[in-house]
Amino acid sequence: MTTTDGWPVLIIDDEQDIREVTALTLVDAGYRVETAADGAEGLARCEQFAPRIVITDIRMPGMDGIQVLETIKQRFPDTEVIVATAFGEMETAVRALQLDASDFITKPIHTEALMVALERARHRYATRQQLKDYTRHLEKGLSRTTRQLEETVAFQDRLIESSMDGILGCDGSGKVITFNRSMEQMLGFDRAEVLHRATLERFFSQVEFRRFQEDLAASGHGGPNRLMLYETCLLDHRRQPVPMQLSAVVLMEGDQPAGTVCFFRDLRRIHRLEQEMADQARLLHQDKMMSLGRLAASVAHEINNPLAGILNYIRLMLRTMKKGPLPPDKHAQFAGYLALVETETDRCSKIVSSLLTFSRRSPVSVGPVSITEILDRSIVLARHRLELGNVNLATRIANHLPDIRGDANQLQQCLLNLIFNAVDAMPDGGTLTLSAASEPNPNTVVIQVTDTGHGIHEKDMRHLFEPFYTTKQEGHGIGLGLSTTYGIIDRHGGSLTAASQPGRETIFEIRLPVQASISTSPGDAA
Ligand SMILES: Nc1ncnc2c1ncn2[C@@H]1O[C@H](COP(=O)(O)OP(=O)(O)OP(=O)(O)O)[C@@H](O)[C@H]1O
Ligand SMILES: [Mg+2]
Structure with a gap:
């Protein structure tokens, strides 16, 4: 358990005797103590003194202890509050616990009970801080990982976008999910008309698509589910043939095909040369x-x-x-x-x-x-x-x-x-x-x-x-x-x-x- 050394504790009580005696006891136990005679003063002290634990009387003129507890929990949520109730005020004690008081002690205050309550409050305080640190650490890690992930994705996007080769990716059902700029330029499509709408088949003539599928499944062009440096012909947006060199691979998830990626190179220039x-x-x-x-x-x-x-x-x-x-x-x-x-x-x-x-x-x-x-x-x-x-x-x-x-x-x-x-x-x-x-x-x-x-x-x-x-x-x-x-x-x-x-x-x-x-x-x- 953390030591009591220097722990700031604020005592709020309208009875001066009680304030003084309790304060003395706590100072003896190694706490740093300040006192306040009512709720308003207590809240003001919280502002300046920043106590980690507040012990507040319930029955006080003006603001009562429950209000003090509520306000502290709102404004200084890390602060632990112990309420002191008169004997028999069980309902108030329960209410205080519902409002996240760390404990209650009954009056007249028994030193041992006070020490136990303080010990528990310190424990709660320390645990909460650890939890906070841990959460902060996790959040930092998470945001770093997210940022790295975002950077990686952005880099990959740029890579695909700036590739001289046309890149076309389809999901398992054949729907186009990647269609880079070179693809747009080579075939004259706008990717908005293609993405999630067209299927790979759209870009081939019937005969050519059948040949492509058969050769992709066979092993003669770089192994099954692969095509390497394969000559084919795509159809542009006017359904005009464009000679292409194609490399393609079927992406697998386990033993199930999950999509196809195709890389195209326009052969028109090469043919012209x-x-x-x-x-x-x-x-x-x-x-x-x-x-x-x-x-x-x-x-x-x-x-x-x-x-x-x-x-x-x-x-x-x-x-x-x-x-x-x-x-x-x-x-x-x-x-x-x-x-x-x-x-x-x-x-x-x-x-x-x-x-x-x-x-x-x-x-x-x-x-x-x-x-x-x-x-x-x-x-x-x-x-x-x-x-x-x-x-x-x-x-x-x-x-x-x-x-x-x-x-x-x-x-x-x-x-x-x-x-x-x-x-x-x-x-x-x-x-x-x-x-x-x-x-x-x-x-x-x-x-x-x-x-x-x-x-x-x-x-x-x-x-x-x-x-x-x-x-x-x-x-x-x-x-x-x-x-x-x-x-x-x-x-x-x-x-x-x-x-x-x-x-x-x-x-x-x-x-x-x-x-x-x-x-x-x-x-x-x-
Ligand atoms: N030594 C030269 N003196 C003057 N004019 C020249 C000379 N060499 C080339 N030319 C000019 O350059 C032109 C092109 O020459 P080039 O050799 O390409 O074609 P050509 O001699 O006319 O026909 P080809 O060589 O195909 O029989 C000639 O028609 C001629 O006008
Ligand atoms: Mg000549």
Whole structure:
């Protein structure tokens, strides 16, 4: 039990003797005591002294003890009140207990009874305080838990709301109970029209919903009651199909299904990109086929000349041999003819193999590319075209150019496109200069194709790299060369720029990073 030390006790009694004697007794027992001569004074003392226990007489002039008890219980509910009744006032005592007095003692006050009553009042007081502390503690814990719970729920709500994927949740009966913003955006619904109203079935065609249910129950897509990366089609608010990738899981409570959660990803953008990539690849291929067409004509000429030479030498040698055994003085002459045949054959074979390399419908093949090699091959392939067009070729190709990483075939296509454009720009002949050099920081190979042709006007400059932009007469160009070249160089992490002084010269410059790697998107059809 708590000690009596310093416990504040107020005694309210209209009889001075009783007040004093009781006070003395209590002070002796270790209490801190104050007294009041009537109810009103007693209440005023309660205000200032804040007694934990009040002992009040019942019969007093003015406010009686029952009123004092009632008022104290209202205003200072923690205070314990002991009432002192005259012997035989059982009814009053019962009334006092009903009003939550902690005890009653009869007058004349018996010290022992008073001490017992005080002891009980202290016990009640202490217990009530403990209870209060405990309740406060519980309330604090409860409010903390509630706050944590609220925070968790709010966080989860935000998570669901801000997810890029559409999230749709249904209860056990199939009713939609979660429908996040992405879902609204993808399907054009307002969630108010959907939540607790629509069922999952609403978002599928009949056939698709049946397939979805069967596959969800089966184990072929990530296990029973699960679907992973499953392609399906939803219906938007106009019942238009929207291709989706879906992951779904049936939520279980024990062994009973309690709902389904579905995550959707809109495939329209991906399909569009795939289409764009296919289109790009088609354009790339188309451009290449065009280049090939032109090349074929020029290569046929290019091969025809050496072949005619070879044929001449062989015929000459055959004629000589028909006349009889080869006289020794002819040996050296024949060796000379054969050397020429060898050189010419070699030239033909180089042209043919360059054309073959270029024309091969090869997948994107990334590897080290020697710029010197592809420049040489381009020259071999374009030579006849240059000769026909009265174009002189000048080369300024640095020694020991570093290899770059990329697709040789595609880069070759770029150079041929630029060379053909240059030749087209010099209908009356001119000079084509091919130069290549490397630059440090960042490690780059710079290739320039320069011509002395008619040049490019300012108004055409900004359209140059647009697909199908051409200034050439019908049948002479479709405007794919530069856009294709731009795409290829861009995927190699490089840049393609043009500069022109109309009437004087035009320079196309390709810059390729030495360490860069090509992004293998489209072009595998090229
Ligand atoms: N070296 C150049 N000098 C002047 N104009 C050029 C030069 N290179 C390109 N152009 C201009 O840029 C346009 C687009 O070139 P691009 O190579 O894309 O298409 P094209 O040559 O017209 O047709 P394609 O290459 O598909 O046969 C050309 O029509 C031409 O007007
Ligand atoms: Mg072109």
